[in-house]
Amino acid sequence: MATLLLLLALIFEIAFTVYSIVTKETHKKLKSWIRIGILAVFVILTLSQIIEWSFRWVMLAAFLFILALKSAVSLIRKKTPHYKTSSVVWKSTFILFALVFTAAPAIVFPQHKAPKVTGDYAVSTATYTYVDKKRIEEFTDTGANRFVNVEFWYPENADGSYPLLVFSHGASGIKTSNASTYNELASHGYVVASIDHPYHSFYTSSEDGTKTMINSDYNLEVSNANKEGVYSKEETYGLIQKWMKQRTDDMNFVIDTILAKTKTDNDFVYQHIDTDKIGVFGHSMGGAASVWLGRERDDIRAVVNIDAPFFSDLVYKKEIDDYVAKSEAFSTPLLNIYSDDVWNQLDSNSTYVANKLDNEQFNDAFTVHFKGAKHLSLTDLPLFSPILANILQGGKADIDKYYSIETENKLILQFFDYELKGIGQFTPEKTY
Missing domain, CATH: 3.40.50.1820 (Alpha/Beta hydrolase fold, catalytic domain)
Structure with a gap:
């Protein structure tokens, strides 16, 4: 689960960075909504227990929350930043490294099913x-x-x-x-x-x-x-x-x-x-x-x-x-x-x-x-x-x-x- 989520997040960040460079626009509004959506999906997966909440998810959850909060503030301010390739690349690189770092506990200690317990006693x-x-x-x-x-x-x-x-x-x-x-x-x-x-x-x-x-x-x-x-x-x-x-x-x-x-x-x-x-x-x-x-x-x-x-x-x-x-x-x-x-x-x-x-x-x-x-x-x-x-x-x-x-x-x-x-x-x- 952690590896899949990280892979999807990395693909999105890289693809969006390439898209921004090709179009020479930041697409700030679209990216902000997507990041808010990613947090919402993470919360839904956690509440539905597809993601079993534990220590392994704390850092990633905190990072996604920070990104979503920053995106919400950006949407409220309605400020469109000037496009600059170096800025887009550096910000994307930081996000990529941060995603890998915060997802590391969930990758090193992945969710797993418990071995069978066959006895009658709780x-x-x-x-x-x-x-x-x-x-x-x-x-x-x-x-x-x-x-x-x-x-x-x-x-x-x-x-x-x-x-x-x-x-x-x-x-x-x-x-x-x-x-x-x-x-x-x-x-x-x-x-x-x-x-x-x-x-x-x-x-x-x-x-x-x-x-x-x-x-x-x-x-x-x-x-x-x-x-x-x-x-x-x-x-x-x-x-x-x-x-x-x-x-x-x-x-x-x-x-x-x-x-x-x-x-x-x-x-x-x-x-x-x-x-x-x-x-x-x-x-x-x-x-x-x-x-x-x-x-x-x-x-x-x-x-x-x-x-x-x-x-x-x-x-x-x-x-x-x-x-x-x-x-x-x-x-x-x-x-x-x-x-x-x-x-x-x-x-x-x-x-x-x-x-x-x-x-x-x-x-x-x-x-x-x-x-x-x-x-x-x-x-x-x-x-x-x-x-x-x-x-x-x-x-x-x-x-x-x-x-x-x-x-x-x-x-x-x-x-x-x-x-x-x-x-x-x-x-x-x-x-x-």
Whole structure:
């Protein structure tokens, strides 16, 4: 929609400029009426919900309003400016650049249909900020306690108790990275708590409105760790331990806080959690942290790992300067969902050495491969911003973005239904 509107506007401006130059007239009156008409059409499209009003349209709407207002004033004054080619060209050039600039948010973040939500429950959300009084924030020197922002997706007007699922985002993601998954799960009777890991997330907003951006040093560490020759394998292993401690400490704190609140807090969300049925899942670094918790906590009954290495099972051997897999069986039910980006690394002796399909410590794990998918295909980003997704993951994925996320959501729901609710059988295909 945004691209089409921008294209039409650009064609009009260029055509009208050429027309003015050929006829050597400004045609000010006609142009003014057309610009007023364009604003009217934009308003009609918005009111009819063909254009879904959101942040993406604010700048363009403001610019169209300014143009229409200026045109209305020009019509009232009835002043016909003297034609001058250079003036017509410069004004047109400015309008063209302004249109592209103000339409950019709607192009980068286009309107898109939401993935299917198939459950019977309507879904509500709630956001809270938890402060960990046992930890001092390591990313600042203020001496403040570590805080974590958590958003819940849960069945609206629920009358029962439902399993708790805790999600952890990727290295520089945000807590809403897989919002379509949370909606699908909540619609089927789950309480989903998604965590923003401050300074690991691209940005997070606390209950009091405070915004916290990603830490530049951490972001550089992650970037350099994905490049050859920047860090030694021993240095990379040390970074992994640091990152995982931050992540798992956050997740443990959130789960423990929620469990405590189910006993003391009358908030609707907490009173509908079945504390005997807890699952964790995450994408990328969040998936690695989820598997780690599956080893640490006895109350975790199911884990979904989305495109992540088993950092919990990675051991660095100094004598061979390489990684090996831990020799300890993983007993928590586990579903692995891999894109091509990870699947193609499973046979290498990299940080994915523990993920190898022949690793006997994970004999009971379910593993599926989304052929043609890239790393971010397993999040909502390709829907929310295809341009950003393609830039961040180095190109467009071959898999259909709706097929990818809706199939992923279906598999995660079926897995948790089977492991936490005892519903049906879970027999996924190996490749999708």
